[in-house]
Amino acid sequence: MTPVFAHGSLRLYLLSLLAESPRHGYELIQALSDRFGGTYSPSAGTIYPRLAKLEEEGLVTKAAEGRKTVYAITDAGRAELAEREHELDAIEDEVTDSVRRLADEVRAGVNEAMRSLRADLASAARDASRGPRIDVRQEARDAGRDARQAANAAARDAEAALNEFRQQLRTDFRSQAARGDIPDGVVPQLKSELARVRASVLEALGRR
Structure with a gap:
């Protein structure tokens, strides 16, 4: 001054x-x-x-x-x-x-303070009208991370189911073998069924 x-x-x-x-x-x-x-x-x-x-x-x-x-x-x-x-x-x-x-x-x-205040109010009004800003790239990264986590969880569940199936079937075969009573057509049937199940699962996965 x-x-x-x-x-x-x-x-x-x-x-x-x-x-x-x-x-x-x-x-x-x-x-x-x-x-x-x-x-x-x-x-x-x-x-x-x-x-x-x-x-x-x-x-x-x-x-x-x-x-x-x-x-x-x-x-x-x-x-x-x-x-x-x-x-x-x-x-x-x-x-x-x-x-x-x-x-x-x-x-x-x-006057300068009023101009600055009006500019600040106008900027605030524009921001309010546009709504919250969305970070598209961050949303895509989040979505990709969530998808990977879901896929990994599904893979773990599938592996657990296969391990449980194999363990139960092994137990059944060993018990039957101990009694000397495994029909000749059982193993080919098992292979055929396993191949069918695999083909069905691959089809569901989109990998025919």
Whole structure:
């Protein structure tokens, strides 16, 4: 932000405020804020060092009133103010220009903030109208992973079923062989049935 007061101008302006009436530091800050319509409010770090310098030069005095320190202009301060009255008129013009400039800066800042807000709202509205974004590639990867997991589970189940069938049939054949009673046509029938079952399964798998 552009400096509000030229070098040395704030010092003289503080004297003019104290010439109106004694004030404590906060009242001086408030008076300046009011003069600038709230667009500028000096900090305590700006005001108090200048008041201390004015006191050091004998242009103001300070006195404690309760917990507050009140500053008042001295005769020497009034004399300097009268001597530099033409400068004070120029400072008043500077203040008027500064108020106008600060108001323009504030207005520009507000306009820029409103433009940014409108852009953000428009972007949010577009995102809402499009709905949640879908990552097609991620969905494809997820679908492929799920399919592989299902196929692996089916393969395990098939292997378990085959192992159970083989174990049961082996037990049946060994028991029958122990009794010496396996008909001649059983083994060819077994091979034929196994070939038929395999062909049927391959057909279901699409691998004829």
